[in-house]
Amino acid sequence: MCGRYASARKKHELLEEFQVEQDASPDEELQPDYNVAPTKQVYAVLSRVPKDAEGGESAAGAGEDRSGRGQRSGRAVRQLRVLRWGLVPVWAKDPSIGSRMINARLETVAEKPAFKRAFASRRCLLPADGYFEWMPIEGEKKKKQPFYIHPEDDGVLAMAGLYEFWKDPTRADDDPQKWLVTCTVITTQAEDDLGHIHDRMPMMIERERWAEWLDPKLTDIEQASRLLVPADAGRLVAYPVSTDVNSVRNNGPHLIEPQQPEEESALF
Template sequence: MCGRFTIIDPIEQIMDRYMASIADGFEYKPNYNAAPMHYIPTIIGSKRGNRLGTLRWGLVPSWANDDKIGNKMINARAETLAEKPAFKRLISSKRCIIPTNGFYEWKKEESTKRPMRILMKDDSIFSLAGLYDTWTDPDGNKLSTCTIITTEPNSLMEDIHNRMPVILRPEDEAEWLGRDNDDIQALLNLLKPYQASEMRAYEVPKEVGNVRNNNEDLIKEIS
């Protein structure tokens, strides 16, 4: 699964990376410990180009009775997207990218768990594949939420966890965000483990386990 990540680059750098404009009401500050139920930066394709805005992490389908289901839907398995009612209708038209520069996972070793940060070797921003939806409560208030798609681990991740988030190759991002792209099989084919040779991982302080902690000390490497 993927339950924590970082997005700490300046907003101008994120905008340049995705050639995105800012959605109305968007506010940004670096997040060293993004967690479920947080409002996280996301990229959505539109007729006017890519838009940078926020979605709450934890998908609430439009047909849900209430928003509590979001806690259970922070991830979606790539292998079963086309089968699950909450996800299959979103593949064709409600796809997003979650920009990040690293995600956390806990490596089990006997009776302990070591928090690891996984990132690109060049420390660059990369793209997690996601889906989004908008739910309306009984009073007419709208809530837009998202989920991060996961897949089998690559050779780097398999020593840490049995799942990893889908990382889109830069050359596939436009296809994933494309508003007119409804070739479901072609889209599903993008959801593969990322090339391990371009990634690295290192241990970080255990304080990252507490979602209240959110500072640059969390990404310091423990040697």
């Protein structure tokens, strides 16, 4: 699974890196976060079809009515938004379910009731600098060594994600918090180089497939599934880091600094 990641790039860097046309959360600037955890606010790149020529949006988001149905005609606009990590399906009775929906498995994402509607037309990219996984320490029943996994060239990771709109039935229609927008990370089987740490890893979308992955008009499940190709072996590297990352209360660049593992001989 992917339960923690680092996202320290500033908004203007992401706007440029992902060639974003619209900052859809102009009043929100997230601080560098080296310990992104479920239910936190995160940046997401997605494409939406404006509801009118001026590119205005409804509370539920451009291109859809508030039920989440019916994309409008027109060209999709690439946006950067702030969403909450942990997908809340449209049919959920309350948003607490989101804490259990932080990952969607590649093998079942197109079939699971919680994800299949979003997979058909609400796909996104979740920018990250790297992510964390924990490896059991041989001979220690309760101890695990955290590893930081990131691109060897220190480039940005574009994790495959889905997003969804959820309407809070307890709030008035004119309440700005009536609609909650959430997301999840798609995971896949870890490549051989990383599989000894953990058997799952986030699915990455390579730059040449960004536009097609984000296209809300691509609703063919099989075609969308073909865009999910595991990262080339060797592109990602891993090293042990401090167990300080175990606590969501800890944050800062020291969390991604290389450390000697507690039981180095047992880890390799």
